[in-house]
Structure formats: structure tokens, C-alpha cells
Amino acid sequence: MTEAPRFLRPVTGTANVGMAVTFDTPLPLDCGRSLAPFTVAYMTYGALNAAKSNAILICHALTGDQFVASEHPLTGKPGWWTTMVGPGKPIDTDRFFVVCANVIGGCMGSTGPAEIDPATGQPYGLNFPLVTIRDMVRAQKRLVEHLGIEKLLAVVGGSMGGMQALQWAASYPDCLRAVVPIACAARHSAQNIAFHEVGRQAIMADPDWKGGEYQLHGTRPSKGLAVARMAAHITYVSEMALQNKFGRALQNREALSFQFTPDFQIESYLHHQGASFVDRFDANSYLYITRAMDYFDLAEEHGGLLSEVFRVNAARFCIVSFSSDWLFPPVENKRIAHALNAVAAQVSFVEIRSDKGHDAFLLDEPEMFATVRGFINHAASDLT
Amino acid sequence: MNGLRPDLAAIADMIRPGSRVLDVGCGDGALLEHLVRTKNVDGRGIEISQANVNACVARGLAVVQGDADSDLVDYPAQVFDAVILSQTIQATEKPRAVLNHLLRIGRRTAVSLPNFGYWKVRLSLLTGGRMPRTPALDYSWSETPNIHLCTLADFVDLTRECGATTVEAHALSDKGTTTRINPARLTDSYMGPNLFAQGAIFLLKKN
Numbered sequence: 001m002t003e004a005p006r007f008l009r010p011v012t013g014t015a016n017v018g019m020a021v022t023f024d025t026p027l028p029l030d031c032g033r034s035l036a037p038f039t040v041a042y043m044t045y046g047a048l049n050a051a052k053s054n055a056i057l058i059c060h061a062l063t064g065d066q067f068v069a070s071e072h073p074l075t076g077k078p079g080w081w082t083t084m085v086g087p088g089k090p091i092d093t094d095r096f097f098v099v100c101a102n103v104i105g106g107c108m109g110s111t112g113p114a115e116i117d118p119a120t121g122q123p124y125g126l127n128f129p130l131v132t133i134r135d136m137v138r139a140q141k142r143l144v145e146h147l148g149i150e151k152l153l154a155v156v157g158g159s160m161g162g163m164q165a166l167q168w169a170a171s172y173p174d175c176l177r178a179v180v181p182i183a184c185a186a187r188h189s190a191q192n193i194a195f196h197e198v199g200r201q202a203i204m205a206d207p208d209w210k211g212g213e214y215q216l217h218g219t220r221p222s223k224g225l226a227v228a229r230m231a232a233h234i235t236y237v238s239e240m241a242l243q244n245k246f247g248r249a250l251q252n253r254e255a256l257s258f259q260f261t262p263d264f265q266i267e268s269y270l271h272h273q274g275a276s277f278v279d280r281f282d283a284n285s286y287l288y289i290t291r292a293m294d295y296f297d298l299a300e301e302h303g304g305l306l307s308e309v310f311r312v313n314a315a316r317f318c319i320v321s322f323s324s325d326w327l328f329p330p331v332e333n334k335r336i337a338h339a340l341n342a343v344a345a346q347v348s349f350v351e352i353r354s355d356k357g358h359d360a361f362l363l364d365e366p367e368m369f370a371t372v373r374g375f376i377n378h379a380a381s382d383l384t
Numbered sequence: 385m386n387g388l389r390p391d392l393a394a395i396a397d398m399i400r401p402g403s404r405v406l407d408v409g410c411g412d413g414a415l416l417e418h419l420v421r422t423k424n425v426d427g428r429g430i431e432i433s434q435a436n437v438n439a440c441v442a443r444g445l446a447v448v449q450g451d452a453d454s455d456l457v458d459y460p461a462q463v464f465d466a467v468i469l470s471q472t473i474q475a476t477e478k479p480r481a482v483l484n485h486l487l488r489i490g491r492r493t494a495v496s497l498p499n500f501g502y503w504k505v506r507l508s509l510l511t512g513g514r515m516p517r518t519p520a521l522d523y524s525w526s527e528t529p530n531i532h533l534c535t536l537a538d539f540v541d542l543t544r545e546c547g548a549t550t551v552e553a554h555a556l557s558d559k560g561t562t563t564r565i566n567p568a569r570l571t572d573s574y575m576g577p578n579l580f581a582q583g584a585i586f587l588l589k590k591n
Contacts, residue, residue, distance in 0.1 A: 371438050
């Protein structure tokens, strides 16, 4: 896409986003508007078999992207889930065709608020329609169809990716065989909405946000976005993990400074988390995607009865939770399992003991790998 | 026959082909898998151990990690044709509540349990003066997970108090063999299975 030079490029503007497909047929959105044309940027790993029956869709979390198993083009870091996805890994790319797409509203090549609105020739900014988890999944469905896949072997995701996996099962029950929602919930809790709102307000309070038109003004609300990331990061780790890792240890000093510079290692760590995040993420995308998570309540359209969502579902589910995850605690994950049980769906549920908090799903958790490997292998056991 | 433990095989014989089964405390899923393969049942499990749940998931079984004391409350009434509780009730916190839930959830409930009235247990306590340890109950008193041991006669009392009838019963011997027994004989606390069976399997239904 050629970009008018008078706008500041999005932070990810020069990155090689992998593969991308642009659809001209409008994407209808839950807000009543539609998006056209729209682009989905994605990566694939492994090979699609002749029967097109070995495809696994990975859904990324809030600040994730399509680089699930390969180097990130901006940070140069390995893919965000190389422990789970790759040759010989639980989701084995020697056997399976893995697809991972950047969500609509994101900032790694899929259409989002930092992209140019063809109607105005300017970046969408806040003119970008509010998208939902269901809209993200609608866009993914288009991609999957574009790839010629009628039925996915599995949809797998953690956190917001888990929400998408659940939404896939709800929206397209006949288009998947297995679903692995990890560390997620069927609805976003009041506490989670509250944390998101703190993050959004931090971004919008940054003078460089400019009412969302920062690209037109040549600024970036990096301070606000960094604060949003810092606040969010606290929710991704457990209290115990923070205490064990940092305690009250001081950063590069022998004694308290009696100033507001970072005395404690935990402060310095959070600053680093915030500072490195702004180099790879767009502030408006952060607003849109957190909103999408806030709006997620799978049972809402069924009168609050989660089990009704899955009334006719032949898919197998494997729900994975972590004991120290206080963002999406095991009890929220288990609610999903009970709802599925109530309608006789094939559901397994595990609560993995970990002190790593919500982020455990991205870390080295052998029990999670064992669970997912066993589940996926069995789901694939009758593949032709 | 199929490598299944004899008590599990006896339970398997009680399950009708094609039925919906919930195995509470399903372990590594051996019984559930046997039922799915040989009887085409629609099986579900609840299991407390992470390693066992993983083993079940790898077998393609639908198993929820949880425990009988806290999780049965979330299951709707009468959705399963049969509910199985194998060698577990003596380790639950509230056996009465658990049994009530089982009877609510399933049309039939199969329960197997060790018999604390077994003569070897009685003799061990009588002659040793220490908490009995037998091959079937091989734990020291301070380490045992079996916090609610009972005799077969005690269990029959509980089933009656919960409004259930014993449809079928099998005695388990030390050697692992099973014998079908007349449920009426289970109430004799001095003789019969309550003295001579190492354990038993009950098939219950709500009155």
C-alpha cells in the first residue's frame, strides 16, 4: 500500500508483515458498519495436505501478531509461541499446516486504525469502526476460505486468542473439529474492563494522542501507550512471581534515592516493558483491541446462557487454565467447560499449577505442552 | 480379558451399550476408554490429578480436571444414563453430598468401595491394636487419603438414607475376583459380604 508522505507512518509501517490478502467484498461488523476493502496479514507454517484437513488456526492475544513461530520483523525476537508451534513441537508444523493472522483492528498489516481509509485518503484514526472478537473471527473465516480450507482441524489461542477460539466454535461450529481455548473466559470481567479503561485513559491523556489523529500531527502518544502497557503487564503476572523475581530489590543503587527516579527493580522492569512496547505497537490499535475484549460476552445473544451458545456442537474442546492466572482465573475457564458439559459437548478441562500468572500460556509449561500435544494428536488421529 | 482391573470390568458389565456415562475419579481413563471402545458409550470423566487428565486427553477422552466434592454441583440432573464412582467415595470430604449428587445426575449410579468391615481389617485392628493396613488400604493413618472409610453395611445404610435402592451388587475378593451377591445379604453386619468381601460394587438407582 502506498502511503501519502504527509502522514506519520504507523509504528509498524515499514515492517515486512509476511503474507497478506485484500478482500473487496465488505466485512459486515457488529457495530452496524462494514469494512471494505480490508486486508488480512498472516503467516503460515508447514504444508497443507491434499485433503486440506490438517490446518490449525492460531489466534493471537491482545498485543500478539501473526509471527507465532518465526522472527518478529520489528523486534528481531523469535516468534511468540515457538515453544508450542514448530517442527516437533506440540503443534507440529511437520504434520500440520499452521495459519496465524493479525486481527482486524491490529497494526501488523491487517486493516486497523493506523491504515489509510480509502474514503478519505487519510489514516482511519478514530474513524475506524469499533470491531469485536466476532468481527475478528469473521475476517479470519474469510482468510481460511481464501486458503481453500473448509474445515479446520483446530483453532487454538490464549487469552484474547482463546476468546477467538470460542467465538469460532460459536460462529462456525461446522468448520472446525477441535478447539483449544487457553487462559481465557467467555466474557470479560468487570475487573478486566477496569484495567483496560486505565490503559485507554493513559493513552488518551497523552497530549501527543491528539484526539486520535496523531499520525496527522506527526506525533506518537508513546508515554500514554507505555503507561497502558505497564499497567496491563502487572495483570499478566502473579503477585508471587513479581515478589520472587524482584521483591524490594533496588536497581543499580545501594540505597533509596529519595527521588522519583526508579529505585526498585520492579519499576525499572515495568519501564522497560512500556518502552519496548511502543516501538512495535500502535496506540489506537491498543484502544480498539482492548475495547473488542471488553465487549466480549459470548452468552449475551443467548440470554446469558452460555450452554446455549454451544447447543449444536460436534467439535471437541480442550480448555486449559493456570492456577495463578488472576486475569482469567481457572474458575472462569471452568465455567466454559461446565456450559459445554451441560449440552453434552466433548470437553476436557485442565487447571495447570503454575506461579507464572496469566503469561504462563506463553512460557515454558510442560504440562500445557503435554495436554495440547495429546489433544491435538488425538484430534488428528483419524486424518486422511 | 481386556486388561481391565476386575472391579472395573465388573462395573463395565453394568453399563449398557450406547449410553451416556460420567466417570467420577476416572484416573488415567482405562475404564472410560474401554467403555467408549467396546460399548460405544458417550463418556465423560472428572479427575483430580493433572497427570491423569493429560493421559485421558491423549486418549481422546473428554475429562474435566476437578473433584467430586466441589464439581458435581455444576452438573445438571439426569443427563447421564450412568454415573461411576470407583474407589473414590471413601476419599471424599462429604460422601453423603457426593452420593446425593451422583443419584441426581445419573439414572443409575455405580459405586465401588473398600470394605472396612472385611475380616482381615477387623483382625488387624483386634490383634495389632494399630490402625489396620491391608493390601487394599495400604496407608498409615496419618497419610491416608481415605478419610471416610466405612463397612459395606454402613454404605447400604447411607444409600437408603439417600433414597436409593441397590439394583445389583458384586463382592470383591482379595484376589481381585468378583462375585454377584444378593443385595439383601449386605445388611448383615456380622456375616456375609460385610465380613468376607474386601470390597464391593453397587449399582444404585434413586427410588
